[in-house]
Amino acid sequence: MDRTTRQAALWATAVAVPITLVVALVAILATRPDDGTAAEPSATPPRPQATTPVAMDAPKLSERATVVCRALVSQLPTAVRDLRVRPVTAGHEQNAAYGDPAITVSCGAPKATYPPTDQVFQLNRVCWHQVERPDASEWTTVDREVPVRVTVPRAYDGPGQWTTAFSDTVIATVRSLEKIPTGCKP
Template sequence: MNIPRLRRRCLAGTSAVALLITAAACSATDDEASVVVPSPAAKAAGLCRDLHEQLPEKIEGLGRTDPGPKSEMTAGWGDPAIILRCGVPRPPEMIDPSYAKDNGVRVNGVAWLLQKRDDGSYTFTTGARLAYVEVTLPKERTGDGLGPLTDFAAPVKKTIPKGIA
């Protein structure tokens, strides 16, 4: 009579282990890109949602791999990912006209402020638009120069009007 009780305990233990394994398998991997999601004012958030709908499925041949947490304010392509964040605050360097002049680029009608990071990556932030859009190129993707920005120009021009945010 003790054998059936023992068998039930083993089956219950097996079910618990299976549940834990399943939960672990469904969780995010450590390799998934993660970003801080901007929280812009309502007007900029609306523009960012419009931009999100217009973003291409591929950038420089890299497929879409949006970072976590999922948001209409962020998008990503490739691994390591090119990351776009919309609705970011204006970079303080943008206020300095000489810095902006020396570190600004224009790609297909969109002005970008270029900032090189200590880790070898680059961050580009749109200027003179009603919402600031930031694109980060990881060190491994900087060999393509400004190529990725050409893929962002049309959607930015279409959805984020010129002006000062």
């Protein structure tokens, strides 16, 4: 074999081997069965829930509280995790409900009264006082000009974590008190 033929054979091999490997790899990947591990985006379907209105009271609010509560309710999310918003029987400008059983949000709730030894929880920069009821956990803001109450039924684990879903909206729409109650750290 002369030198020119040998160089041509080496060049042909140098080009053919990588191309053959790429073609083989593509063929293997194209023909292998799907093992179900491919990462595809998928939305978590919302859990089934009632669509009937949730019974809620609508106490008369002062003019300022009405403005604040309308702002709060208008900024609430349409869903919290997989719980969609539901209609309420009264006070649609101050109340909201999510899921079934319903987690409720009441703006203009009565001010939380509690002994100074009770613990308050700062959840996402909002101070809440928690009261345990037989059927639910109630969380009321203690550092806002208009109190907001979130009621989380016992059916949901981690009621404080559900409550935090509303903290950003409370911060954005309800002014903080000038004098923060004892136990709340700014």
